[in-house]
Amino acid sequence: MTARFALVDCNNFFCSCERVFDPSLAEVPVVVLSNNDGCIISRSDEAKALGIPMGAPLHEQARRIRENGVRVFSSNYTLYGDMSARVMAMLREAAPSVEVYSIDEAFLGLPAGFGEAEAKGLRERVLRWTGIPVCIGIGATKVLAKLANRHAKKNKAQTGGVFDIDRCPFADLLMGNTPCDALWGVGKRLASRLRGLGVGSVLDLKSADPAAIRKRLGVVGERMLRELNGISCLELEELPPQRKGVIASRSFGSPVEDLDQLREALANHVARASLKLRKFGLLATRVQVFLCTNRLRPDERQYHPALGVSLPSPTASTADLMAAAGRLLERIYRRGYRYKKAGVMLAPLVSADEYQPGLFDAPSRESAAVDKIVDDINRRMGSPRNPVIKRASQGAARSPKGWQMRSGRRSPNYTTDWHELPVAKA
Numbered sequence: 001m002t003a004r005f006a007l008v009d010c011n012n013f014f015c016s017c018e019r020v021f022d023p024s025l026a027e028v029p030v031v032v033l034s035n036n037d038g039c040i041i042s043r044s045d046e047a048k049a050l051g052i053p054m055g056a057p058l059h060e061q062a063r064r065i066r067e068n069g070v071r072v073f074s075s076n077y078t079l080y081g082d083m084s085a086r087v088m089a090m091l092r093e094a095a096p097s098v099e100v101y102s103i104d105e106a107f108l109g110l111p112a113g114f115g116e117a118e119a120k121g122l123r124e125r126v127l128r129w130t131g132i133p134v135c136i137g138i139g140a141t142k143v144l145a146k147l148a149n150r151h152a153k154k155n156k157a158q159t160g161g162v163f164d165i166d167r168c169p170f171a172d173l174l175m176g177n178t179p180c181d182a183l184w185g186v187g188k189r190l191a192s193r194l195r196g197l198g199v200g201s202v203l204d205l206k207s208a209d210p211a212a213i214r215k216r217l218g219v220v221g222e223r224m225l226r227e228l229n230g231i232s233c234l235e236l237e238e239l240p241p242q243r244k245g246v247i248a249s250r251s252f253g254s255p256v257e258d259l260d261q262l263r264e265a266l267a268n269h270v271a272r273a274s275l276k277l278r279k280f281g282l283l284a285t286r287v288q289v290f291l292c293t294n295r296l297r298p299d300e301r302q303y304h305p306a307l308g309v310s311l312p313s314p315t316a317s318t319a320d321l322m323a324a325a326g327r328l329l330e331r332i333y334r335r336g337y338r339y340k341k342a343g344v345m346l347a348p349l350v351s352a353d354e355y356q357p358g359l360f361d362a363p364s365r366e367s368a369a370v371d372k373i374v375d376d377i378n379r380r381m382g383s384p385r386n387p388v389i390k391r392a393s394q395g396a397a398r399s400p401k402g403w404q405m406r407s408g409r410r411s412p413n414y415t416t417d418w419h420e421l422p423v424a425k426a
Contacts, residue, residue, distance in 0.1 A: 004138065004166070005145040005236075006108040006119060008091055008126075009153065010084075011133045011161075013104035014042035017083045018073050020131035021414045021422050029070040033058055036251050036406045037074050074407035082415045086130050094122050099236040107142055109236050114138075119162040138164040142234045143227035146184040147175075147202065166230075175203035175228070185224065193217065202228065242351065243280060248273040249343025253406040255294065256339045262291070263326060265403035267393040269344050270325050274318040277346065278371060283314035283355055284346035287321060289328040294340040305332040313357065314350050317367040318374075321346070322393060342403075386417060 010016060014032040019025040029046035033039065040056050050068050052061055058072070065072060084103045092098050097109035119136040126134050135156065137149025144165050151174060152163035165171050181191035183202055197216060199205050205213075206228040214222035223233040248269035256262055266289065277284060288308030294300060307328045315321065325344050374389045382388035412420035 003112070004110040004114070004140055005142050005232075006095070006110055006114070007101075007137045007142070007145040007149040008087075008106050008108060008122075008134050009137075009149050010087060010104035011135060011153065012042055012044050013084075013132070014073075014075070014080055015044040015047075016132050017076075017080050018071075018411055019044075020083070021411070025071055029068060030073070031061075031065070031070055032073045032075060033409070034075060036253060037409065041075070072409055074410040076407075076410050076413065078413050078416055079411065083130065083132060087126060087132055087134070090126050090129060091122075094125075097236050097238050099238055107145065107236055110138070115167070116162050116164045119164070120160060123161055133161070135159075135161045136163075138162075138166065140166050140230040141227040141232045142236075143184055143224060144230065147178070147182075147228075150178075150182060172203055172206075175206060176201050178202040180205055183224065185220075190217070190221075243282065243349055245345055245347025245349060246273045246276050246282075246284070247343060247345045248276075249290075249341055250403075250405055251341045252339070252403045256342075256403050257335070257337065259330075259333050261403050262329060262333065262339065262342055263393060264395045265342050266325055266329055266344060267322055267391060268395075269342065270322045271318055271387075271391065271394055273344055273346050274316055274321050274371070275375065277316035277349070278375060281352045282349045283316050283352050284311065284321065285314045285348050285350060286310045286346070287324045287328065288345040288347070289325050289332065290343050290345070291329075291332060291337075291339050292341040293337050297338075300338055301336065303334060303337045305334075307332045308345075314355055315367075316352065316371070318371055318391065319367050322391065326393070381418070386413075 015030040018030060018032065027046065028044075029050055029052075030044040031040045031047050031052060032042035034041045037058060040052060040054065040058060040061065043052055043054065047070055050064060050070070052064060052070070064070070080103060088098065088100055088106055091106050091108060095108035095114075096111055099107040101107055116138070119138060123134055123136055126132060135149055135153040137145045137147065137152050139145040139148045148163045148165035151165070152159045152161055165174070168174065178201060179191070180186055180194045180199060180202060181188065183205075186194070193216070194200070194205065197208075197212075199208055205225055208225060210222050210225055213225050226233050250265075250269070252265070256265070286308055288306060290304070290306035292304050293302050295302065309324060309328060311320070311324065329342075377389055378387040412422075414420060414422050
């Protein structure tokens with residue numbers, strides 16, 4: 001069991017990634033949008049100061065954005081994923097064990113003697129080598145580290161972005177001023193139940209009777225209480241749990257009615273999903289395809305079909321999965337509907353290393369070899385967004401199509417695409 005933990009959290013991560021390669025964005029309000037440029041999902045500190053809410057639809061903030069010179073970007077998940085990998089690689093060099101919790105957060109199991117001074121050095125090193133600012137919270141447990149990180153982020157001027165709650169003389173005062181719903185893992189429903197027990201602050205929960213909390217809230221509540229008292233109940237998960245399924249879907253940039261366009265969109269989704277299977281050494285045993293019309297348009301005819309089929313034998317072959325998905329699409333497609341989304345789900349999954357073929361299973365060595373060649377070439381010469389080699393069913397032209405997402409404000413893939421590398425001029 002690790003003695004101490006740290007939570008490293010990248011500040012305004014998507015906005016910070018945009019700033020790394022564009023110096024003109026420094027100290028300028030910046031926001032990043034969700035898929036199809038719909039809602040605001042990341043805000044710089046300057047944008048927060050303007051009162052721009054998280055999750056607000058872009059059109060509702062158009063006037064405020066225009067009047068304050070806010071820079072607006074479409075999501076660039078290829079860039080964000082690569083920058084995240086760089087930050088996580090640095091964290092693995094600094095700590096003996098790392099749990100990547102999300103794209104912008106990681107728990108560290110700290111080596112002996114690691115304190116605020118070492119954390120500040122790590123924070124400066126990450127900023128210098130990647131350009132990404134982070135905040136670090138340190139505690140005897142994961143819940144305390146998460147709470148410490150919250151204080152470090154909210155009070156950067158006082159903490160310098162690093163806070164060790166175990167060494168803080170006013171830790172109980174801090175907990176007393178922190179509502180329970182600010183705790184990691186406490187949502188609105190659990191917070192309401194806690195208030196019903198007279199537990200309004202984090203300190204109230206820390207001081208509560210463990211037996212009473214377990215009786216009313218179960219083992220999850222008691223575990224949280226014990227973590228607040230410095231008793232570690234949650235270990236680091238260095239190896240992510242095996243995926244139960246893979247879903248690939250996107251909302252269309254504009255409604256799609258044509259079957260051929262739906263086939264092309266679905267083929268691209270299957271290509272992405274099968275690539276994930278091979279990346280994690282998994283095989284799909286079943287394919288399900290679904291379509292959706294726009295639920296937010298009640299004036300239009302609604303249709304939300306889904307259909308699945310079990311595969312003759314588990315596979316990660318792009319060709320086999322595309323063929324199965326294409327047949328399912330033809331069975332559920334209906335003319336006269338304006339489709340907003342299409343997608344594919346591959347589940348359940350089995351490990352490729354542990355799968356034992358049956359006596360009559362047809363081997364797909366030829367398809368596996370083709371997939372490996374295509375994956376290798378695309379990894380070396382292309383990018384996930386613009387692969388060099390595609391199946392014909394994915395569409396050959398690079399011109400915008402109705403099923404593609406709107407992303408008119410997307411920044412270049414500075415780190416993963418040879419054609420979009422930044423150019424320095426002296």
